[in-house]
Amino acid sequence: MAESKLEKLRNTKKRSSINVVMVVLVVGFIVMILCQLLFFGIELRVRTQTTSTVQGATSSDNITLTASDLQLVACSDDDLTDAVMAVKRAVVNIDIAPADVGSANRRGGSALSFDMPSSAALQTNEETLGSGIIIDARGYILTCYHLIKDYPSVNVTVFSSSSVRQVYKANVVDIDVTTDLAVLKIESDRSLPAAKLANSDMVKITDTVLAIGSPFGFEHTVTEGIISDNKRSVVIGDTVYKDIFQTDAAINRGSAGGALINGAGEIVGINTAIASPSGYFSGVSFAIPINKARPLLLKAIDG
Numbered sequence: 088m089a090e091s092k093l094e095k096l097r098n099t100k101k102r103s104s105i106n107v108v109m110v111v112l113v114v115g116f117i118v119m120i121l122c123q124l125l126f127f128g129i130e131l132r133v134r135t136q137t138t139s140t141v142q143g144a145t146s147s148d149n150i151t152l153t154a155s156d157l158q159l160v161a162c163s164d165d166d167l168t169d170a171v172m173a174v175k176r177a178v179v180n181i182d183i184a185p186a187d188v189g190s191a192n193r194r195g196g197s198a199l200s201f202d203m204p205s206s207a208a209l210q211t212n213e214e215t216l217g218s219g220i221i222i223d224a225r226g227y228i229l230t231c232y233h234l235i236k237d238y239p240s241v242n243v244t245v246f247s248s249s250s251v252r253q254v255y256k257a258n259v260v261d262i263d264v265t266t267d268l269a270v271l272k273i274e275s276d277r278s279l280p281a282a283k284l285a286n287s288d289m290v291k292i293t294d295t296v297l298a299i300g301s302p303f304g305f306e307h308t309v310t311e312g313i314i315s316d317n318k319r320s321v322v323i324g325d326t327v328y329k330d331i332f333q334t335d336a337a338i339n340r341g342s343a344g345g346a347l348i349n350g351a352g353e354i355v356g357i358n359t360a361i362a363s364p365s366g367y368f369s370g371v372s373f374a375i376p377i378n379k380a381r382p383l384l385l386k387a388i389d390g
Contacts, residue, residue, distance in 0.1 A: 166350050171297060171309055173352030177221040177282035178299045178345055180244040180306055181230055181257075181271075218300040218345035219243065219271065220354060224278040226255075227388050228271040229380055230344035231359050232262050235269055243273050246306065261387040266379050267328065267359055270387035282346060285353035287376035290317050290332065298336040298358055298372075300345025312336030321373060323360055331373050332356045338372040347374040 216238075219230035228243060235241050243257045255273035262269045273279075290296075294314045302308050316333040332347065338358050347356035356374030363369040 167295075167297065167311070170348055170350050170352035171299065174220075174282045174346055174348055174354065175299065175307055176246055176280040178307060179219045179221060179228060179246070180301050181217045181219045181228075181234060181344060182242045182244070183216050183238050216241065217341060217343040218358070220344070220346050220357065221245070221279050221281050222284065222354075222384060223388055224281045226273040226275050226279055227260070227384075228257065228273065229357060229384065230269055230271060231357065231375075232264055232267045232269040233359075234344055235259060235271070236262075241271065243271065244306070245273075245275075245279065261383060263380075263383045265326070266375055266383070267323075267326075268357065268375060268380050268383055270383060282348075283353045284377050284381075285349055285351070285355045287332075287355045287378040290314055290349070290355050290376070292317055295350055296332075296334055296336055296355065297348050298334070298338050298342065298345060298374075299348065300338065300342030300358055302337075302339035302341045304341060308342075310337040315371075317376075319373065321360070321362075328359075328373070328375070330379075331359075331375055333371065333373055335370050336372065337368045339368045340366075 217231060217234040219228040221227070222229045239259075241257050243255045244252050245255065246252050255275065257271040257273045260270045260272045292314050296312060296314055298310045298312070300308060312335040314332055315335055318330045319333040320327060320329045321331065322328075332355070334347065336347070338345075338361055342358050343360070345358045346354050347358055349355050354377050356376050357380065358372065358374050360373045361368055362371040362373070
């Protein structure tokens with residue numbers, strides 16, 4: 088009889104333990120359900136408030152966003168205007184000196200050629216020889232070698248404003264045939280507006296660029312495009328030009344030596360050549376990255 092009672096007591100304790108475990112599990116499950124319901128209610132309330140704020144702001148335009156809520160995906164028109172104004176006065180016209188008029192070589196028939204004006208145009212002064220960029224306030228100007236290679240001296244027109252311009256006689260300081268670049272020097276009694284140079288190694292394909300030059304003599308003409316390729320190799324004449332920019336910004340005769348700038352108004356390249364069966368812009372043009380000009384500039388200026 089005693090064993091029977093002991094066994095009953097043991098069975099009772101076992102059932103009690105099982106009941107405690109079951110109660111704990113049930114309570115835990117209920118708590119988990121309540122937590123999930125509470126979280127869902129909070130999330131639903133936040134979504135409802137956000138929707139109400141946006142809907143309410145549709146009529147009142149009262150949405151407040153922080154910098155972390157927004158991403159800049161493109162330059163605005165104002166950005167491009169500021170970029171052009173930052174460099175415009177540093178872009179100059181380059182013409183042959185009067186005694187040299189008519190001595191230019193005629194354009195070849197190659198599909199890929201420098202944008203040189205024709206001899207007839209030079210004789211009638213219909214076009215400027217090309218463009219250049221003031222890169223030092225003391226009068227140092229960067230341009231293309233192929234523009235000035237046949238002329239011991241050239242004239243440079245500096246634009247103080249839209250209506251004020253001054254012509255200087257420029258001397259060739261140094262050249263680099265391998266990059267088609269030349270440095271000129273003019274003497275001025277005042278400090279000249281100099282362009283800022285960018286790090287052209289940072290230029291990427293599809294970057295927006297602006298070309299500034301004097302196509303057909305229309306000074307300070309601005310065109311917009313993108314970088315179609317940032318490491319193009321092309322052959323012009325007998326020279327291979329490696330790792331240069333290809334762009335679809337319109338460049339025509341008279342634009343060579345002009346500025347290719349980024350959205351900050353900094354020089355990323357020097358316009359140099361076009362690919363065209365007609366000799367006029369057809370959507371493919373090339374610029375020498377400004378970093379390729381740095382060794383020549385340091386040598387010519389700091390000597």
